[in-house]
Amino acid sequence: MIRLANVLIVDTNAGRAAALAERLGRGGYHAGIAPDAAEGMRMATAEHPDLVLIGQSEGTDPVEFGRALTENAVTADIPVVVFADQLTADLCDRALSAGLTDAIAMGCDDTELFARLRPLVRLAVMHAELRQRAQVAARFGVIARDRVEGPGAGNAAVLVIGDDAEPVTTVLGTAVEAVTCANLYEAESLLTGRNFDAAVLSFREEPESVLGFCSQVRNNPRLFNLPMVLLAGMATDPAEAYRRGATRVLPHPVDPVVLRSAVIALVRRQQLRWAIRGALNDSLQNATRDGNTGAYSRAFLDSYLAGRLEVARTQGRQLSVIFFSAPNIEGVRRQFGDDAALHLTQQVGQWITGLLRAEDLTSAFKANEFCAVLPDTPLVEAEVVMHRIAGVLAYTDFAVREVYQPVKVWVQVGCADARDDDDVDTLLRRARRDID
Structure with missing residues (x-):
């Protein structure tokens, strides 16, 4: 059975835990249940789930138990969420101070629940990918980090968009650099010009285009990971806002402590993603790199993919592979020479890597051809990524050395996606069937 994620629920209330597990199951998540903190710690240490959701544990404060998980070397990289019947400002503040990843109200609907959990699953995938690449790199004599510590929110920049930005910047204070702009048009320009760790949309009266802006950002190849907090008025349906790409939807006006906790938690998460991305590059060294393209080598791909297939089989995880072949590079070679063709091939590989998520791996496969491996990704999503990247490449004008046009x-x-009976050769052969 394919699982989108393995979740551990820690809750003394057996009925509530079972109801949450059933709810998660409908979304494709597999949930285990621990009745108390001691069993929760044992299961988290032994099974290393993708997420830990903490409710009530008799004799143990949920936030303090979450802190213990984040301070345990074995479980420190597991996203930890506290859930409660009602989110109070005090709970949100304490969860943030304890280093927990999020706090969620039990009464939220499924759209919000899965919209909030999905980025945490991706974060867990990034941590797992870091461990996987470090393990494979070691076979090639390369020492790479297999974990990173979560950074704080220092040196972070948040874009506050709207005609009601001042209360937001006041709440954030000096915790982050807050850059303000009055409208969505100006925001597009600012987002294009520099990197932000989060965006907050705050309008006295929301423009009709605000949800369209959320969709636009989420579909942008460079911005799709940007956390967006929407302070929504009565006219906005929160469920629709989550469907359109908002990361967090809060009522407008909102309790200042809840707002600050939400934004700082998202900033920390974004900076952690950047830290993991940097650590993933540790494994790309001379021994693992293709000498021509700069991407991972075919030998690394074969070793890495064998391990990924084993994880997919034993843990019921999804795995997809994409191929990109650029046959007209040979025309560039004939007309302008080997150096021009090599430069173009290197750029194509760099663009593919840049348009993928950090946890996806790009490898040279053979002349003018690249293979991308997408862990924990179903085929339907991989196909969307494939066509998006192909479209961007087709509409890009490449500047090639010594070619003056x-x-x-x-x-x-x-x-193709992995099947239970696949080995490396059968999976790659099936993925390439439309190219050969």
Whole structure:
């Protein structure tokens, strides 16, 4: 059975825990239940789930138990969420101070629940990918980090968008650099020009285009990971806002402590993603790199993919592979020479890597061809990624050394997801069937 995530629920209330597990199951998550903190710690240490959700544990404060998980070397990289019947300002503040990843109200609907959990699952995937790459890199004599410590919110920048930005910047204070802009048009320009760790949308009266803006950001190849907090008025349906790409939807006006906790937690999460991305690059060294393209080598791909297939089989996880082939690079070679063709190939590989998530791996496969491995990704999502990247490449004018005109590439693509009986060769062969 395919699982989107393995979740551990720690809650003394057996009925509530079972109801939450059933609810998660409908979303494709597999949930185990621990009745108290001691069993929760044992299961978290032994099973290393993707997420830990903490309710009530007799004799143990949920936030303090969450803190214990974040301070345990074995479980420190597991996202930890406290859930309660009602979110209070005090609970949100304490959860933030304890280093917990989030706090969620039990009464939220499924749209919000899964919208809030999905980024945490991706964070767990990034941690797992870091461990996987470090393990494979070691076979090639490369020492790479297999974990990173969560950074604070220092040196973070938050874009506050709207005509009611001042209360937000006041709440955030000096915890982050708050950059303000009055409208969505100006926001587009600012987001294009620099990196932000989060965005907050705060309008006295929300423009009709605000949800469209959320969708636009979420579909942008460079911004799709940007956390967005929407302070929503009565006219906005929170469920629709989550569907359109908002990361967190809060009522407007909102308790200042709840707002600050939400934004700082998202900033920390974003900076952790950047830290993991940097650590993932540790494994890309001369021994694991393709000498021509700069991407991972074919030998690394074969070793890495064998391990990924084993994880997919034993843990019921999804795994997809995408191929990108650019046959017209040979025309560039014939017309402008080997150096021009090599430069173009390197750029194509860099663009593919840049348009994928940090946890996805790009490898050289053979001349003018790249393979991308997408862990914990179903085929339907991989196909969307494949066509998006192919479209971007097709519309890009490449500047190639010693070629004094823009160069276009067209790509052939192929995609497949892993089956239980796959080995490396059968999976790659099936993914390439539309290219060969």
